[in-house]
Amino acid sequence: MTNAIVEMNNVDFHYRDRQALSHVNFIINEGDFIGLVGPNGGGKTTLIKLLLGIEKPTTGSINIFGKPIDKFKQKNKLGYVSQKANTFNRGFPATVEEVVSMGLTAKLGYFRRLSKHYKHNIHEAIDKVGMSSYLFENIGDLSGGQQQRIFIARALVSDPSLLILDEPTVGVDAENVEKFFDLLHQLNQQNISLLLVTHDIGTMTHHASKIACLNNTLHFHGNPEEFQSLSKGKLSDFYGHPLHLVTHEH
Template sequence: MSKPIVEMKNVSFHYGDRQALSDVNFIINEGDFIGLVGPNGGGKTTLIKLLLGMEKQTNGTIQLFGQPIHKFKEKNKLSYVSQKANTFNRGFPATVEEVVTMGLTAKLGYFRRLSRQHKKRIYEAVEKVGMTGYLSENIGELSGGQQQRIFIARALVSNPQLIILDEPTVGVDAENVEKFFELLHELNKQNITLLLITHDIGTMTHHASRVACLNKTLHFHGNPNEFQTLSKDQLSDFYGHPLNLVTHEH
């Protein structure tokens, strides 16, 4: 049986007087591919900040890899791909190799020379995302889909067990979105656990192994097929406004 690598119990969080999360109970098991959906302002970004240690919950407990989050030190087990990752300025002076190397900065510091082993890990990470021919290319010259692959490589280079992706397909064309999800499925098969935040419910129900719907509290956490059977009224209640579920046929 898969073991939980994230456990949130009765978690609440406030920004001053405003409640962002209320009594959230959420588990991510080893090997999951979870699609986290919900409305703007529903607390998805706050949940990420809590898992990354950027904020501290007001109430409740969070465990990462079996440890209370305030005692968790193995930061390399978790990687994050920001929603803003693929908005590099075209003139940004960094090669693909340099961007992927940034994934080792927390471990190496900024000024330590790369060892042969580190360079091997960089190459292997780029190879996993199918971008080995682009190591010397400027990151700003790549397409949105290619950039997103490089940011996945940057996340992979530290050998994480959990990758959190925030709206990773924003600005990526439909053909490359499908290729991107193929890559995620390959990584998931290699026992990398994925938490993907998105507004695209239809795509998520097609690709994820589990779907979680968050609007301040967790309204649903289960099988994508079950999520697709929810009525329009149930979804509208979860989101707080009228909503239609659009499925994607492949």
């Protein structure tokens, strides 16, 4: 039996001047690797804010691990790598170890001395992303791809069951993008479910186990083969404008 991590039931969300989401029904099950695609302004960022509890639905309900989101207290079970991680200040004076330790701030608070237990968790998270040899390197001295691994480690240090990534490969070169997805597959095999927001349909159909297409409402939620079989006309209807698909060779 598959266990649901996230259940969104008939969710609407209104900003003051517009409706961002309409009648969204969306499920993330244990073991899923979901690629969330859709046009700019289609509601992807809003959906993430709702899952993280930053915003509340106007109508409808959201359950996280079987509990209503307003009663869900185990925030460490949700890891998040924001799009802003790609614009990290390279002059920021912090080592890899220090940056990853920031992932424990919500649990421990600021300025608390780290115990051996939490030090072990930090080093284990860094090891999971293959960056142990960079433990004491300054974060600003790393490449974009290496930095992105560290930001994932920062999200992993709280031991999440679901990792949410918002446009994580922006600014990362093609070779490191492939390495990045290899890492995500490894994490997925270690019982971490993934929700990855992207504009790159071609890449996601090669890597994700499910595709969700969001443009105000959820137009599609199924496997990549079904998504690829949709006509260009149907996809253009989902996006609200003509769509040019780029094929990726792997």
